[in-house]
Amino acid sequence: MATSWNVDFLQPRPQDASPTGKRALIILNQPFSESLFLRVWGASQWHCCADGGANRLHDALPAERRPLFLPNLIKGDLDSIREDVRAFYEALGVPVVEDEDQYATDLMKCVAAIHDKEVEEPNEEEYDIVLLGGLAGRLDQTIHTLSYLHKLRKTRKRVFAATDENVGWVLDAGEHTIHVDHGLLGPTCGLLPVGVASTVLSMTGLRWNLSNQESSFDGLMSTSNQFLPGEDSVWIKTTSPIWWTAELRGV
Template identity: 55%
Template sequence: MLNRRKWSFDFLQVDKTPSKRRSLIILNQPFTLELFLRLWDATDWRCCADGGANRLFDLLQQTAKAHASSERVIDGPCDFLPDLIKGDLDSIRPDVRDFYASKGVPVVHDHDQNSTDLMKCVVEVQTREAQQSEQNIIIILGGLSGRLDQTIHTLQLLHKLRKERSDVYAVTDDNIGWVLDEGSHIIEIDHSIVGKTCGLLPVGIESTMLTTEGLQWNLTNTESSFNGMVSTSNAVVASEVLVSTTKPIFWCIVLAPRQG
């Protein structure tokens, strides 16, 4: 029997007890309060990548003014203080930086111009892990929308991290994605969390041979490449999706519409 890697994104389930430590990295891209609260509650350490602090601050300020949350009372940014803000600090606004600094949140200026703000935050997670002797699940809030160059960077970083980390996910209000390394995989599908539309994207490789089960349009030892076939707009039709790939491939699936 094949040795298949099992995947579950149960951190998107409400009130799910975590099996591992989880770190959240908030990027400088828009996100909704509902998704933010779900990921904040699912993680035990949170970091804003430079301008991600602006996004967090503004969302909580707007929510407090509008009293928009029906599930919990939010008085403002004081209710959700990140553990760290890190980057080259060219995006964070002075008022946001001053606010968080006044609340005791470390604001770290990393001058390394050869690494992005996201990379700087990943290094911080790795530093903490060395002290804990335990690898965290990394959840990136953002990174798959907005500027194309930043999206490609997210895909590249996940591709590179696959050899040294077991779980790195990128999540937006539209979808969740991660890299399936070469080999066989089982992806558990919970349709209270995700919808049906999915894709298998050959990013960072010349080509791969794919075999799948559980999709509307399954592949059987089919070559996938940017010069040939790419499985986009596919659909999940089972409670599990099986993927076998000869090279790493990026898997993505839409999030289910918010109920209510």
């Protein structure tokens, strides 16, 4: 049976609308537009800033609106958060937690906090996780995002990374159906064999489909593929985990 995917959390929504589903947002230390921020914030029930992500949240909003968007937690080694930002959120009751573990990144520490929250809650349903950032800026940080989400597929069902240009996530080995909103996604998309020697891909619903084709860094990669107008879903079968990315428009 194919795993079903959609990116409804990126849809514009009224400010007073309640989140649908169980979703946690992690704000990373990368720039983002207010439009994208409002979409993913409003679609999430729980909000966390990874260290310097608190600076991004603070600076993205005018002073009068900042108290309306308070994260549930700020966590990391706290070497990036500015003193004025820390003082602002602490004065409004936001927990700021220092974690000095040098073998874990700030992103990893925030994911651990989500796990701890899930353990404490009576409902065993896990949170979908949305990273605001992670696919832009420094190359080493982008590679960390690719690597960490590749590993997280073993323990979590759905972890997305979104920037103003792209949204991406890991498709584990097997079959997947991705529901396409053409007003939100496209025209380009790609399948990236990151973290695996190779995979064998089949797909339908794209301009350039493959059928039992090997894909690897040393060989063929389906980058700069395109959605087909009128097709409302893409079917993908992969023998190994692979990164799926899609261009965002109208955000």
